[in-house]
Amino acid sequence: MSPNPPLDKERTITDKLKVKDIHLNFGGVSALAGVSFDVKAREILAIIGPNGAGKTSILNCINGFYRPQKGELIFEDQNIYHLPPHRIARLGIGRTFQNIELFIGLSVLDNLMAARHIHLKRGTLAGALYFGPARNEEIRHREVVEDIIDLLEMEPYRKKVVGLLPYGVRKRVELGRALALEPKLLLLDEPMAGMNLEEKEDMARFIIDIHELKKIPIVLVEHDMEVVMDIAERLVVLDFGKKIAEGAPEEIRQNPLVIRAYLGEETSESEAHA
Amino acid sequence: MPENTLPKLLKRNAEKYGSRKIAMRVKSRGIWQSFTWQDYYENVKYFSLALLALGMRKGDKVSIIGENKPEIFWAELAVQSIGGTVVGIYTDCTPPEVKFFVADSDSTFVIAHDQEQVDKLLQIKEGLPLVKKVIYWDPKGLWNYDDPILTSFTEMVDLGKRYEKDHPGLFEECIEKGEGEEIALICYTSGTTGMPKGAMISHKGLVAIAQAWRDVDHWSPNDLYVSFIPPGWIAEQAVGVAGQLVSGMEVNFPEEPETVQENIREIGPTILFFAPRLWENINRMIQAKITDTSAFRRWIYHLLLPVGYKTAQHRSSQKRLGLIFKILYQVAHWILFRPLKDRMGLSQIRCAYTAGSAVSPDILNYFQAIGVNIKQVYGGSEQGLVTIHLDGQIKYETCGPPMPGVEVRLSPEGEIMVKGENIFSGYYKNPEATREKIREGWYYTGDFGYIDEDHHLVVIDRMEDLKELKGGRKFSPQFAEIRLRFCPSIKDALVVGGEDKDYVTAIINIDLDNVGRWAEANRIPYTTFTDLSQKPEVIELIKKDIQQINKFLPEWSRIKKFVNLHKEFDADESELTRTRKLRRTFVENRYIDLIAALYGNDREYNVEASVTYRDGRRGVIRTSIHINPVEETH
Numbered sequence: 001m002s003p004n005p006p007l008d009k010e011r012t013i014t015d016k017l018k019v020k021d022i023h024l025n026f027g028g029v030s031a032l033a034g035v036s037f038d039v040k041a042r043e044i045l046a047i048i049g050p051n052g053a054g055k056t057s058i059l060n061c062i063n064g065f066y067r068p069q070k071g072e073l074i075f076e077d078q079n080i081y082h083l084p085p086h087r088i089a090r091l092g093i094g095r096t097f098q099n100i101e102l103f104i105g106l107s108v109l110d111n112l113m114a115a116r117h118i119h120l121k122r123g124t125l126a127g128a129l130y131f132g133p134a135r136n137e138e139i140r141h142r143e144v145v146e147d148i149i150d151l152l153e154m155e156p157y158r159k160k161v162v163g164l165l166p167y168g169v170r171k172r173v174e175l176g177r178a179l180a181l182e183p184k185l186l187l188l189d190e191p192m193a194g195m196n197l198e199e200k201e202d203m204a205r206f207i208i209d210i211h212e213l214k215k216i217p218i219v220l221v222e223h224d225m226e227v228v229m230d231i232a233e234r235l236v237v238l239d240f241g242k243k244i245a246e247g248a249p250e251e252i253r254q255n256p257l258v259i260r261a262y263l264g265e266e267t268s269e270s271e272a273h274a
Numbered sequence: 275m276p277e278n279t280l281p282k283l284l285k286r287n288a289e290k291y292g293s294r295k296i297a298m299r300v301k302s303r304g305i306w307q308s309f310t311w312q313d314y315y316e317n318v319k320y321f322s323l324a325l326l327a328l329g330m331r332k333g334d335k336v337s338i339i340g341e342n343k344p345e346i347f348w349a350e351l352a353v354q355s356i357g358g359t360v361v362g363i364y365t366d367c368t369p370p371e372v373k374f375f376v377a378d379s380d381s382t383f384v385i386a387h388d389q390e391q392v393d394k395l396l397q398i399k400e401g402l403p404l405v406k407k408v409i410y411w412d413p414k415g416l417w418n419y420d421d422p423i424l425t426s427f428t429e430m431v432d433l434g435k436r437y438e439k440d441h442p443g444l445f446e447e448c449i450e451k452g453e454g455e456e457i458a459l460i461c462y463t464s465g466t467t468g469m470p471k472g473a474m475i476s477h478k479g480l481v482a483i484a485q486a487w488r489d490v491d492h493w494s495p496n497d498l499y500v501s502f503i504p505p506g507w508i509a510e511q512a513v514g515v516a517g518q519l520v521s522g523m524e525v526n527f528p529e530e531p532e533t534v535q536e537n538i539r540e541i542g543p544t545i546l547f548f549a550p551r552l553w554e555n556i557n558r559m560i561q562a563k564i565t566d567t568s569a570f571r572r573w574i575y576h577l578l579l580p581v582g583y584k585t586a587q588h589r590s591s592q593k594r595l596g597l598i599f600k601i602l603y604q605v606a607h608w609i610l611f612r613p614l615k616d617r618m619g620l621s622q623i624r625c626a627y628t629a630g631s632a633v634s635p636d637i638l639n640y641f642q643a644i645g646v647n648i649k650q651v652y653g654g655s656e657q658g659l660v661t662i663h664l665d666g667q668i669k670y671e672t673c674g675p676p677m678p679g680v681e682v683r684l685s686p687e688g689e690i691m692v693k694g695e696n697i698f699s700g701y702y703k704n705p706e707a708t709r710e711k712i713r714e715g716w717y718y719t720g721d722f723g724y725i726d727e728d729h730h731l732v733v734i735d736r737m738e739d740l741k742e743l744k745g746g747r748k749f750s751p752q753f754a755e756i757r758l759r760f761c762p763s764i765k766d767a768l769v770v771g772g773e774d775k776d777y778v779t780a781i782i783n784i785d786l787d788n789v790g791r792w793a794e795a796n797r798i799p800y801t802t803f804t805d806l807s808q809k810p811e812v813i814e815l816i817k818k819d820i821q822q823i824n825k826f827l828p829e830w831s832r833i834k835k836f837v838n839l840h841k842e843f844d845a846d847e848s849e850l851t852r853t854r855k856l857r858r859t860f861v862e863n864r865y866i867d868l869i870a871a872l873y874g875n876d877r878e879y880n881v882e883a884s885v886t887y888r889d890g891r892r893g894v895i896r897t898s899i900h901i902n903p904v905e906e907t908h
Contacts, residue, residue, distance in 0.1 A: 109304075146303035151414065156532040158304055205415075212417050 094183030320434030340387030362506025454478030658696030
């Protein structure tokens with residue numbers, strides 16, 4: 001694993017996604033209170049923060065699961081603020097979930113193939129009869145999926161039912177499924193939660209590989225500071241629904257607000273993540 | 275013109291089969307992709323020309339480090355086609371080990387599999403001034419590497435195609451010029467003793483070995499082989515590379531090391547070569563599955579297995595089987611053995627081989643019983659293929675009779691000596707060691723053994739590994755260890771003795787999977803490997819195994835005391851070699867205090883092991899382990 005992927009000279013500076021002043025309330029509880037940040041084309045951005053800081057909420061807002069009360073979400077010059085999740089997926093935002101959301105009764109291959117549905121052009125009948133163009137199309141999709149299987153080293157699990165796979169592998173399958181959409185922006189919600197050290201290292205390597213190969217921006221929500229500092233180029237720190245810091249890993253490490261938010265003065269549970 | 279080099283054989287096969295016959299298959303993107311002999315030849319040709327274009331000369335050495343893939347075969351033949359020598363390096367070598375092999379062999383090119391291997395080379399390239407290029411074939415993760423020393427296999431083939439335009443016929447000319455005496459490869463001895471030495475093997479020798487082997491076991495173009503043993507090992511060179519070239523059989527490459535079991539099942543190979551460990555693992559896996567299955571199936575298994583044993587006994591001594599047993603065997607075959615073998619992908623096996631370290635006779639017997647024709651082979655980088663089990667004359671405790679054309683003799687001390695075309699040409703840059711090992715045409719193997727009444731060779735141990743007890747009685751620790759390893763609950767064992775010691779003791783590695791499952795079934799709670807290994811019930815279990823084995827050992831070499839080690843022997847800590855043989859001297863030195871305690875009166879020993887965790891932190895494990903006497907049984 002190369003620790004810091006070299007920056008491409010021709011990297012564009014334009015923003016892929018602009019998040020502007022997002023407010024999200026659940027009844028009287030304010031989950032996000034005016035969060036703004038940009039995701040630049042081809043960067044790995046990490047969103048960190050203690051439990052309940054609103055990290056997952058912001059991802060849910062971006063891909064349309066939550067409807068924020070106020071704010072703006074601009075993806076490639078298009079406002080996606082009011083769009084439903086399936087439209088957003090079609091626009092090219094792929095994501096994984098903190099609590100794995102796969103079809104546990106299907107094989108790894110079928111899970112990945114299912115994710116190709118947004119790229120399918122042939123109708124149900126043609127697909128069912130499996131001839132001519134429909135057949136060619138399926139073969140082409142299978143090739144894409146096989147590339148992902150190769151990239152994420154899932155060959156041994158290709159035909160295994162997801163429900164029987166260990167947790168770390170399922171996380172990988174989920175990442176694979178997000179990739180199968182061929183997203184232009186990838187959102188990863190705690191891809192390393194609950195993994196052992198070796199699995200974390202593997203996952204970090206996969207994230208860097210994806211970033212290098214697909215040249216897409218990745219937004220990463222993560223608890224594990226060590227890993228985040230290693231792979232992210234920029235970090236956004238949230239605390240109680242507000243952005244308290246933004247910058248390169250070294251800056252964040254020294255930011256007193258961040259240290260306080262993580263080590264805290266009163267809470268004991270946040271200590272575990274520091 | 276006789277085909278006395280590997281490239282000449284390749285050319286002959288390409289002319290004979292062209293694109294009509296498949297030479298190799300590899301599973302990639304979930305599909306078995308085939309390469310015909312024409313494809314094989316062309317890939318070799320262009321790669322070879324590219325090497326010439328980059329300045330490789332006749333006699334240059336090229337290191338190859340990678341897993342079994344077609345590219346490794348192509349690269350090897352490409353190097354040999356222009357008179358070069360291949361140095362095979364194991365993929366799990368550490369960077370300093372790789373550096374030693376590349377530097378010691380004066381390699382000018384290195385062919386590396388993937389990012390993992392390329393990273394190692396980039397790390398050590400400063401110390402390797404001779405290396406002109408590092409060539410990889412799996413580009414994954416290497417997209418952004420811009421080191422000028424790197425180049426990819428595809429780039430090489432393109433370069434070769436361009437080079438051919440200016441130099442037509444050059445490649446064919448190079449092949450024609452090849453001589454049988456040229457060194458085809460250098461195999462580094464695995465180094466159970468001292469620094470590894472590079473054994474040089476000529477084309478003539480390798481072809482002779484492969485041809486003799488082909489004739490003995492009737493390898494044909496219809497045979498299917500799955501290439502899995504390390505390509506740097508002489509066995510894979512003799513079967514996979516040279517064996518394929520002399521017989522025309524199809525070589526199949528698994529997708530990933532993790533998918534081998536599955537891939538073998540898909541291919542249904544007729545020829546297979548595994549290191550003894552792998553056969554032991556398959557056997558262990560079957561035993562574990564049988565323990566887990568329903569009581570009825572277990573009953574069937576234990577009912578029918580003896581039929582297999584009985585049949586195997588008759589078959590291997592060419593005795594006729596009674597009618598009743600013939601019927602019983604058919605029943606057992608259809609109900610038990612056939613499905614069992616099918617599960618393991620072994621149902622089509624004609625010849626299965628094992629060699630390397632000694633294998634337990636029980637393992638051979640077991641596989642013969644379920645109908646897998648497993649044969650033991652004796653050989654090595656230096657001595658080539660010496661003996662092999664012949665069909666119908668299989669004696670599990672021997673390695674079979676000498677191959678045709680190979681002479682075997684014993685020195686007065688009992689050392690095995692070998693003479694013939696198949697012995698190696700000498701150690702690279704080490705004529706002194708060569709003179710010491712080859713005297714008057716005889717290679718002194720350093721193995722202790724004897725020839726039995728049927729002219730079968732029995733290899734007992736390395737000469738230097740024979741141990742003496744106080745009073746001068748000799749015993750072979752390995753002999754007991756192999757048998758210990760056959761017990762399902764024991765993964766590894768080190769048997770200790772010495773001139774200053776009165777009796778024999780053992781350090782045991784329990785098998786976490788099997789013992790863990792056993793503990794679960796018997797409701798014995800445990801936390802870690804260390805904890806499990808010291809449970810009184812587990813100690814009792816191991817003790818029973820040892821008592822069983824003691825029955826077969828001469829009185830003086832029985833194991834009197836043992837410990838269950840708190841950790842597993844680990845290749846990363848140099849306790850095992852890369853082929854998973856125990857590094858005896860190293861382990862004995864490492865546990866010198868523990869061994870002293872085995873000969874003391876204490877019942878407990880405190881261990882303090884410093885460990886390096888995966889993230890680089892260092893720590894100390896403290897625990898006490900029990901020293902257990904083994905009582906005699908009657």
